[in-house]
Amino acid sequence: MAYNHFILTCGGTGCESNKGDEIYKSLIANAEKLGVKNQVQIVKTGCFGFCERGPIVKVLPEDSFYVDVKPEDAAEIIAEQIVKGREVPRLLYKGDAEKKSNTAVEDIEFYQKQVRVVLRNCGVINPENIDEYIAREGYLGLEKVLFQWTPEQTIEEMKVSGLRGRGGAGFPTWMKWDFARKAPGDVKYVICNADEGDPGAYMDRSTIEGDPHSVIEGMITAGKAIGSHQGFVYIRAEYPLAIERLKIAIRQAQEYGLLGKDILGSGFDFDIEIRLGAGAFVCGEETALIKSIEGNRGMPVPKPPFPANKGLWQKPTIINNVETLANVPVITNKGGAWLAKIGTEKSKGTKVFALTGKIKNSGLVEVPMGTTLREIIFEIGGGIKGGKKFKGVQTGGPSGGILTEALLDTPIDFDTLVKNGSMMGSGGMIVMDEDDCVVDVARFYMEFCVDESCGKCSPCRIGTSQLLAILDKIAGGNGTEADLEKLETIGKAMSKASLCALGQTAPNPTLSTVKNFREEYLEHIRDKKCRAGKCKKLVRFEINLDKCIGCGACSKKCPANCITQVEGTDKKRPPYRIDPEKCLKCGECFKACKFGAVAKV
Missing domain, CATH: 3.40.30.10 (Glutaredoxin)
Known part of the structure; x- marks a missing residue:
């Protein structure tokens, strides 16, 4: 029609x-x-x-x-x-x-300034209709992989592309595939890691929701390259829409002869099953993810051996995240050299970020590697909400560092971010303004890591708890300058001694803020002051009697009933005062006052 x-x-x-x-x-x-x-x-x-x-x-x-x-x-x-x-x-x-x-x-x-490679079909096609994916050159690259190229040629094309793993580590994709290809054994596995657990991150979820066939095609290609006939998608159970669309896409691919026995008459067999994760952040780590698929508790194991040699059920296994696999069909269709023209010398292609926080234009952003933080935050993102002053940006989720205004012109690539105390991670990017407290932010992420640590190794199990205790101490006004040295000592020890990347990178928000915002930590310690007013034990609310017009708006909003009128004044509408002993420091009075009479001190 x-x-x-x-x-x-x-x-x-x-x-x-x-x-x-x-x-x-x-x-x-x-x-x-x-x-x-x-x-x-x-x-x-x-x-x-x-x-x-x-x-x-x-x-x-x-x-x-x-x-x-x-x-x-x-x-x-x-x-x-x-x-x-x-x-x-x-x-x-x-x-x-x-x-x-x-x-x-x-x-x-x-x-x-965006270049949509991974997100090329998101917002363009109906993700529940395989014909629309095919109409956009879907499965065209797979035809080359099945009928024209040897597995070695496919891996060589991945090498030419320069694609590095988008799950965070940035390991060369071709090299991982090559290890698995050369590993002995007739049974091998391909796993798609869709266990996206970073707070504020939704890149993988959106990719599957908008273009599930790109991930399926990437997995089939990986399977042919390494000699695998079975794939698994490990996805968070909290992603019901992504799971449903993935199920539809798998069923359609099977009906079209693109999954299952003798794909397109090529003689190659490959199928995909879905495994649901229970939401453990540590299962984003590949060996913990493997244990979870096997039906065991998701806990990392020492490496080597690496999964490419001994992975799922002790068989050679490659694990790539959603974004990595969604790049594969473009590489096989347009050629590795096409992708290699995008990005920087050591970080090829694009990167998808979930841009969130105190930003005017939050959303899903895909930019060439090498784009600066300033371009993303102030041009694509439109700058800071409410005309507030930029304070910092965290890349890499709870494992990433917080970068300052001085680093806004830093090009985003794997190595530059690590050099500056942060990391690419899976692609979370959280923008902070002057109303954010770095001590409070470091505490938030350390609480997250304490909860998500599997507890298997003592550097992570004990280290995260110790760092959180010190941060609590500083936020409560009881910190000392010696605590800053302890934070750095414990954090560096965790980075070197923890079993997996969760423990190795958990100190990053703390270490980066101690380094980049040291004066703010010292304010908490020496002056017992939180400039952003986030650390409640260091915040006190006072009413300026000269500015107060006696309207009572603050008193009406106070849940503790600690705001009363001042007695003995000759004013027709006496001003109000706050009883500091009863004050909950909730800030409702501050929000309610329209005359600037309530102040944080």
Whole structure:
């Protein structure tokens, strides 16, 4: 059927949780109601990436980009654009105030510096329709792998591409495959690590939700290259939408002869099973992940031997994360040299980041390696919310360091981030402003690591608890300057002695903040002051009697009833005061006062 229009609606988890499915159904209902259902195809896609302005609806061929769409807007979109042929101006994305409305995606600041390789199909195709993936050159590279290239040629193409593992370590993908290829044994396994556990990270989830076949094609290619006939996707049970779309994609691939016995008549067998993870962060580590698939408690084991030699059930195994595998079909289709032209000398290709925190344009960002932090935060991300001052950015999730304003022009690649005390990680990027306290942030991530440590090795089990205890001490106003030395000593020892990457990298937020924000730690220790007001034991609220107009707004909001009027004044409306002994330091009075009379001291 020939359609005059195509409407793409965001079907990622973020938009779905914000009535995205209602928008989709309402568009269909209104198209039927107005008799234009044969003129427009309405498709639910994956994430568009611009999560800050979701739900998003895109109309083709006009390339109209509608943001912050609500279910009640569906009727107007159909009536105006589909029936009358004119856009709905109030829903169009608008850039800076002095600019005209931007409708074309390439004109939107958020997308201008992005290069979508991994996310090439997200927001473009229906992820539940294999035909749409195939129409976008899907499984074209696999044809070469099955019928034209030897396994060695496939691995060589991966080498030419320069692709390094996107799970965090940055190990050359071709080398891992080559080790497994050469390892003795007739039974080998391919595992997709979709156990994304970093706070604020959702790159892998969105990739599977928006383009599951890219991961499947990558796994089949890896299987052919190393001589494996069985793959497993280890995915968090907390990702129901991604799991459902992955199941649909696997079933469709099987029906099309792309999975199972004698794929496309090539004589090569390969199939994929899904294994659900229970949410243990440590299972992102490859040996712990393997133990979990085997039905054991997810705990890391010493290496060597490495999984490429002895992995799942003691058989040669390669483990690549979602983003790594989603790159593979592009490499096999366009050639490794094509990807190698993107990025830097030692970090080829692009990287997907979940840009979150105190940023105007939060969302999923894919940029060439070598893009600077400043470009991502202030150009793609639009800068800091509310005109606040930038303080720092954490890359690499709970295992990453916090980088300062002085490092904003740092190019993002594997080696440069490590050199500056952070890491690429799987791609979380959390922006902080002047209202964030680095001691509080370090405590938050250390609490996370204490909870997620499997406890197998003492450097991690004891070290994380010790670091947390010292950070609690400093945040409570009882720290000493000697505690800073202890933080560094324990952190460095953990980095060297811990069994797996969780313990080795857990000190990074603490070590980086002690190094880059030492004066703020000293304020907590010497002055008993938290400049951001996050460490409650160091915060005190006072009411300026001269500014207080006696409205009582603060008193009404106080849950502790510790704000009372000052007696014995000659004012008609006596000012209020706070009893410091009863104060919970919740800050409700500070929020309630419209006259600046309540201050943090």
